Amino acid sequence: MRNPLRSGVFAALALAFSSFGDAFLYPFLPVHYAEVGVPVVMVGLLLSINRLVRLAANSLMVHAFLQWKFRRLTILATLLAIVSTFAHGFIGNIVLWIFFRIVWGMAFATMRISSIQYALESPSKGMSVGLSRGIYEIGPMIALMIGPVIFNHAGAAATFAILGLLSLPGIFFAWQLPEMAQPETLSGSKLLGIPSSFDRLVFISAFVVEGILVVVIGYFLKDNMAMAAMLLAYRRLCLIFLSPLAGWLADRRGFEKIFNSSFFLMTFGVFGLALANSTATLVLAFTFIFTFNSVNAALAPYNAARADNRLKAVADNATWRDIGAAAGSLLGGSLLLLPDLTLIFLIIGAVMTSALVWHWQTLTIPIERFFKWK
Missing domain, CATH: 1.20.1250.20 (MFS general substrate transporter like domains)
Structure with missing residues (x-):
């Protein structure tokens, strides 16, 4: 019999592994922006644009999940997140930096909604949601511990490449997710309304x-x-x-x-x-x-x-x-x-x-x- 917490745990693990590159970017970019070809005036934008993207992406992903399957979109988002991690070490063009930060913002919004949805499939919803959040938070913690050590020995390009390789298990966990039933239509307003x-x-x-x-x-x-x-x-x-x-x-x-x-x-x-x-x-x-x-x-x-x-x-x-x-x-x-x-x-x-x-x-x-x- 399949563990009822399994799907929520696997979705959270996909998100945790995929977050390595983004987590390391926050302490790295404000200090070493020149090493990766980023103008100093663009550092703040690059670190915040993914958060701004999520404000729109959360609602967009609702409609995307209605058109495509949860598992399929989670796998795609995991792949794109890992690609963005690799890209951080090799792109020197500010336009590409902005592009991949937007990609990460969309991917994160997708994986976060997916991980919560899978967690809520469990009969023990509280335990599943809490466990999912705890597992996700481990990803950035690992990146913040090992990222600086790798960087001090190998430089920026190698660090993001290694973090990208270490993120690959996320694809495995996303691939192992079962398909999840979803509503055929979206009731109510399509826009973000007045908060409850x-x-x-x-x-x-x-x-x-x-x-x-x-x-x-x-x-x-x-x-x-x-x-x-x-x-x-x-x-x-x-x-x-x-x-x-x-x-x-x-x-x-x-x-x-x-x-x-x-x-x-x-x-x-x-x-x-x-x-x-x-x-x-x-x-x-x-x-x-x-x-x-x-x-x-x-x-x-x-x-x-x-x-x-x-x-x-x-x-x-x-x-x-x-x-x-x-x-x-x-x-x-x-x-x-x-x-x-x-x-x-x-x-x-x-x-x-x-x-x-x-x-x-x-x-x-x-x-x-x-x-x-x-």
């Missing part, structure tokens, strides 16, 4: 943590940059190890309880960050936020399983997360110019609290039963 109360929480979570905090953590800990780096590494480890646990808890205790409790505790951490008055309390606040954000982020796709059109719900959820992260990054850069961020994070905490209360009003679970765990 749930998607607002997803947007705010990405806006605050993946956007603002990742940018301004160095501001808060400017006297201890090593600690800032350790906290960012801790965030990645939380996403790897706590995501499956979050999914398991969601299956046992209920998705809404775990998701909303994690958002509430994350909000508590934001207020703590605003009121922190020492390095120790800052570290505690960041640890609190990153811990419960990993639970929150891992479970967000689970909500799509309850939608009338699961495929579109997955795409919309991913799009609002991408918009939140992008908008938060832009605002985070501006906040670095301010002398004090206490009021800003008090306002952010108040907005998070209001959004959570609003979402609670939409729940079918009576508020007095929400905190009953049995």
Whole structure:
């Protein structure tokens, strides 16, 4: 009998292996842009264009999945992602760089939606979604550990070639995926509409943590940059190890309880960050936020399983997360110019609290039963 988690795991492994080149590009390109023929003024564009592409690609892929098979598109996306990794080491033309970054953005959007869809096929949806997120996060972590070592010994071209070769198992895992049934038509609007109360929480979570905090953590800990780096590494480890646990808890205790409790505790951490008055309390606040954000982020796709059109719900959820992260990054850069961020994070905490209360009003679970765990 086939393991019910197998398809979700294989789809996540395809995405994890395919992400090596993109993950290494972020620390590599800002320093070694000249070595690969990129003008310094284009570095920011090349590192962000794939994220911008995803905003449109998430919705486009919904319609692509309706026209072609999930397995077929996942295999194609995996191939294109690996080709883009090889290309990073050998192209010296800025037009080709832009082209392959767009290719990567489209491929990532495809593989991400596919991995979530396969994970949601499992009867244990929470565990499957959490495990899928944790497995994917291992890919960038590996690339960030081995990429610099390879580069120091072999140079840029060889590094991306080796990362491309190491990505090839992704094709095997994509090829092993079973075909998945899909709806014949897409009900509702084809465009991204007004976010639901749930998607607002997803947007705010990405806006605050993946956007603002990742940018301004160095501001808060400017006297201890090593600690800032350790906290960012801790965030990645939380996403790897706590995501499956979050999914398991969601299956046992209920998705809404775990998701909303994690958002509430994350909000508590934001207020703590605003009121922190020492390095120790800052570290505690960041640890609190990153811990419960990993639970929150891992479970967000689970909500799509309850939608009338699961495929579109997955795409919309991913799009609002991408918009939140992008908008938060832009605002985070501006906040670095301010002398004090206490009021800003008090306002952010108040907005998070209001959004959570609003979402609670939409729940079918009576508020007095929400905190009953049995």
